[in-house]
Amino acid sequence: MSDYTLHNYFRSTTSLRVRAALNMKGLDYDYVSYALLNNDHKSEAYLKLNPQGLVPALVTKDEAVLTQSMAILEYLDEEHPKPPLLPEDMLGRARVRALAYIIAVDIHPINNLRILKYLETEFGADADAKKSWFHEWAHHGMEALESRLVDEPKTGVFCHGDTPTMADICLYAQMFNNQRFGMDMSAYPTIMGIFRECECLPAFADAAPLNQPDTPS
Amino acid sequence: MSDYTLHNYFRSTTSLRVRAALNMKGLDYDYVSYALLNNDHKSEAYLKLNPQGLVPALVTKDEAVLTQSMAILEYLDEEHPKPPLLPEDMLGRARVRALAYIIAVDIHPINNLRILKYLETEFGADADAKKSWFHEWAHHGMEALESRLVDEPKTGVFCHGDTPTMADICLYAQMFNNQRFGMDMSAYPTIMGIFRECECLPAFADAAPLNQPDTPS
Numbered sequence: 001m002s003d004y005t006l007h008n009y010f011r012s013t014t015s016l017r018v019r020a021a022l023n024m025k026g027l028d029y030d031y032v033s034y035a036l037l038n039n040d041h042k043s044e045a046y047l048k049l050n051p052q053g054l055v056p057a058l059v060t061k062d063e064a065v066l067t068q069s070m071a072i073l074e075y076l077d078e079e080h081p082k083p084p085l086l087p088e089d090m091l092g093r094a095r096v097r098a099l100a101y102i103i104a105v106d107i108h109p110i111n112n113l114r115i116l117k118y119l120e121t122e123f124g125a126d127a128d129a130k131k132s133w134f135h136e137w138a139h140h141g142m143e144a145l146e147s148r149l150v151d152e153p154k155t156g157v158f159c160h161g162d163t164p165t166m167a168d169i170c171l172y173a174q175m176f177n178n179q180r181f182g183m184d185m186s187a188y189p190t191i192m193g194i195f196r197e198c199e200c201l202p203a204f205a206d207a208a209p210l211n212q213p214d215t216p217s
Numbered sequence: 218m219s220d221y222t223l224h225n226y227f228r229s230t231t232s233l234r235v236r237a238a239l240n241m242k243g244l245d246y247d248y249v250s251y252a253l254l255n256n257d258h259k260s261e262a263y264l265k266l267n268p269q270g271l272v273p274a275l276v277t278k279d280e281a282v283l284t285q286s287m288a289i290l291e292y293l294d295e296e297h298p299k300p301p302l303l304p305e306d307m308l309g310r311a312r313v314r315a316l317a318y319i320i321a322v323d324i325h326p327i328n329n330l331r332i333l334k335y336l337e338t339e340f341g342a343d344a345d346a347k348k349s350w351f352h353e354w355a356h357h358g359m360e361a362l363e364s365r366l367v368d369e370p371k372t373g374v375f376c377h378g379d380t381p382t383m384a385d386i387c388l389y390a391q392m393f394n395n396q397r398f399g400m401d402m403s404a405y406p407t408i409m410g411i412f413r414e415c416e417c418l419p420a421f422a423d424a425a426p427l428n429q430p431d432t433p434s
Contacts (some may be wrong), residue, residue: 022302030297042318051360051361051364051365052319052357052358052361052367053361054323066315067315068314068315068318068319068322069319070314070318070322071311071314071315072311073319074311075307075308075310075311075314078307078310079307088297090292091281091283091292092294093291093292093295094283094288094289095292097285097287097288097291097292098284098285098288100281100288101285101287101288102269102285105285105287105321105322105326106269106271106326109322109323109327110326115327118353119340122346122349122350123336123340123342123346125340129330129339129340132339132424133335133339136335140269140372141269142270143268144269144270147268148268151268157314167377171315185405188375203236
């Protein structure tokens with residue numbers, strides 16, 4: 001029996017975060033897929049598991065249901081402290097969480113599928129308008145992130161020092177969205193350098209959208 | 218000299234969260250106001266403090282700058298553990314964070330001032346369209362939150378047991394936005410009951426938008 005069951009989707013950014021964290025911690029998990037475009041995550045069975053109807057949800061061996069990717073990352077780090085997703089010092093932890101939330105709070109939720117769908121149905125947004133919307137919030141966050149990574153001495157090979165943290169998990173996962181929406185990342189060399197380091201980590205690469213059981217062939 | 222300096226705005230939801238946490242912990246702070254409608258938070262001086270150009274930012278006595286309200290809450294809870302903003306057990310902590318993030322990740326950022334402004338300028342959204350937008354995401358999150366609070370045995374006088382946590386801070390702060398946008402909250406009796414309990418806490422009431430130095434008279 002696996003350590004966990006992960007209810008998720010190959011292309012979901014928030015799912016990718018949890019997969020990367022599980023891989024980093026060396027935890028095995030059963031993969032249950034929800035095709036978001038078919039509204040699988042709005043089924044009665046899934047809503048019973050997570051009334052918010054969003055993936056991912058992580059279920060423990062004892063059938064505790066954990067939701068919200070950032071809460072799941074914190075849980076996994078408390079339950080399985082090594083290797084850590086956060087540094088030991090309080091100011092370092094605050095920095096890593098702040099960098100992570102620039103993406104997890106102020107970019108991703110605004111650019112999520114449900115929002116883009118609503119823009120289309122309620123405001124008649126076409127593909128170009130949705131792309132502009134995506135770029136607006138993603139560039140705003142990426143500019144802030146790049147600026148902090150360049151200016152702050154704690155930046156290393158990764159966002160904070162030379163080992164990956166929660167901030168790198170969020171950065172890595174967001175990059176697949178940025179690529180999908182054709183974002184020009186040339187103004188963010190530090191972010192791109194960190195992304196390339198993340199790509200070399202098996203725990204991250206194995207969590208990527210292209211390498212999942214439900215990835216279309 | 219105060220323990221902290223808080224760069225914030227009376228009506229900012231994320232600022233309110235930090236004020237409530239500081240008050241709960243009994244910490245005093247200097248209040249620096251940024252009139253968001255005047256773009257004070259986009260000034261060169263503030264961008265130097267927080268390149269993301271969003272309030273709040275909390276500055277420590279040692280001039281460490283903390284950003285992102287949820288990261289600040291975690292920091293304050295680590296630095297000043299009593300009274301706690303999170304329960305002691307890991308599953309409890311995961312639950313409180315998940316309930317908090319339903320609001321802090323999946324409602325608030327989507328309904329923030331900068332988003333509503335963009336809807337107006339780019340999609341010609343009028344007051345009604347902006348209200349519908351706000352209601353869409355707020356109701357979606359409130360429905361999930363109410364459902365969980367009703368179904369889960371850990372719910373008490375507050376979101377998790379009988380003492381306030383990070384989840385109650387987010388719930389309390391969000392309610393002022395919900396009220397401003399005229400949301401009918403009658404479908405959420407459990408949330409409203411918890412909100413009324415929060416209103417009775419001086420730490421929360423003193424953080425409310427109506428009671429700040431920059432609140433218009």
